[in-house]
Amino acid sequence: MGFYWEYIEKKMSFEEITQERKKQLKRISTIRNNRDIIVYAADYSKGQAPISILYEDLAPFNDQLSNLNGKAVDLILETPGGSGEVAEDIVKTLRNKYDNVSVIIPGWAKSAGTIIAMASDDILMDTTSALGPIDAQLTWQGKTFSADALLKGFEKIKREVDEKQFLNQAYIPILQGISPGELESAQNSLDFAKDLVRDWLISYKFKDWNVHSSTGEEVTSEEKRVRANEIATELCNHEKWKTHGKSLRIKDLEEMGLKINNYEDNNDLNDAISRYKALLNMSFDTNIFKVIETSDTQIYRHLNSEAPPQSDNDVLFAGIECGKCKYKNNIQINLDTAKPVKKGFKTISKDKSIICEQCSTNINLEGFINDVQAQTRKNVIL
Structure with a gap:
């Protein structure tokens, strides 16, 4: 089991x-x-x-x-x-x-x-x-994708233009939407991740790698640098891994x-x-x-709370966002003992939910209540 x-x-x-x-x-x-x-x-x-x-x-x-x-x-x-x-x-x-x-x-x-x-x-x-894989992710026109894929895509367009000596009209909207600065930013993002991994592997992961397990010979600083660079390059190899979620x-x-x-x-x-x-x-x-x-x-x-509950002795106040209409419902959470409800706030019902004031959707707050009780070590009064 x-x-x-x-x-x-x-x-x-x-x-x-x-x-x-x-x-x-x-x-x-x-x-x-x-x-x-x-x-x-x-x-x-x-x-x-x-x-x-x-x-x-x-x-x-x-x-x-x-x-x-x-x-x-x-x-x-x-x-x-x-x-x-x-x-x-x-x-x-x-x-x-x-x-x-x-x-x-x-x-x-x-x-x-x-x-x-x-x-x-x-x-x-x-x-x-x-x-x-550690390929950097970029957001462009509301979509998130690999920086490596973007750069390779533009390289593909460039090669096609060089070979055919003309630009496919379908590429024009794409080229108009990306500036040289954004391409440089994509390359910088890739280099940033690769350089971090290479340098950290040398400094930490490989710091006690002193002898080759196969030969017993001493590991040189250059061998550590080469191995770290190979691993960093491999982890950044989007062309090999195909997907960021691999x-x-x-x-x-x-x-x-x-x-x-x-x-x-x-x-x-x-x-x-x-x-x-x-x-x-x-x-x-x-x-x-x-x-x-x-x-x-x-x-x-x-989820649901836009900000950590604000405390007033044994009373908490929080804004609970409706998942359907995004309206913020102001609620009062009484801890250990019941308290009068402050104007403009509502309390959680006994079934651990509230009704959205704007669209009447039932919002389940069981997880939120568990969270509050775990952090305050007090009971939420329903």
Whole structure:
């Protein structure tokens, strides 16, 4: 029986799920010689939410990191990717604080998540885990696509013009919509990701690679540089991987020349990480779409609320956006004891929902309530 089903059968409350998550994080830390542990995880299934690595995640990430005081850290990472610049900031923050950084991938860490993994001393995965290509993504005319694909597309047009000595009229609208500056920006984005990965591999992943396992001969600085450049180039090879969402598993990464630790080889560690992954998925079954946490504290981001609830003693005020009409409904959340309802606000009904004032849609707030109770450690009065 799988862990997910085991926990479902127990019919655990959100608070119990949270406590069990913390228990498994502490287990992982103990098994890993009491290293600090921090989680940055997003729910892939909530694509309508800002699940990518974003600038606004830096403050909560740094907040959680400030609760830790060790010399080595494990980052549990689950992300579809996002901003390469923010990924760089996360890495610099971790590296400024810790002598040793490992990244644990229970599921997927794609794109900018892969960039972060390449800055670690050690990468831990299992046979189902995956990293991904690191080709930069650009948004143009409302569409997101690979910077590499854009540049190769324009190279194809250029070659066709050189060969046929005329321009296909179908290309004119495309060429009119892209400036030389945007092409240069696409190239810069590609170079940025590739250079980061190459430099980080040399500085961290390969810092203790001193002897060739096959020959026993010393590894030179030039050999480290060449290997790092080959791996960075391979990870940026959109022409090979075809899709930005391609899953690169342990075998794929080892074929590139990366050493990956399969945590399935350690039964206790595999059990703890697998249980944490199941509990994380159950936490995402609510309105929560992003979890940033340590073994003692946590910060959630959830759907519907436009901003963190504002507190007035044991009363919280929040703006809940209707998913249908986007109207913001102002609600009052009473904690532990009932309070008079402030003018202009409404309370949550006993079935854990509100009715949108504008379109009368029923908005389920069970996940939001669980989030509030987990963070405040108080009961929401319905």
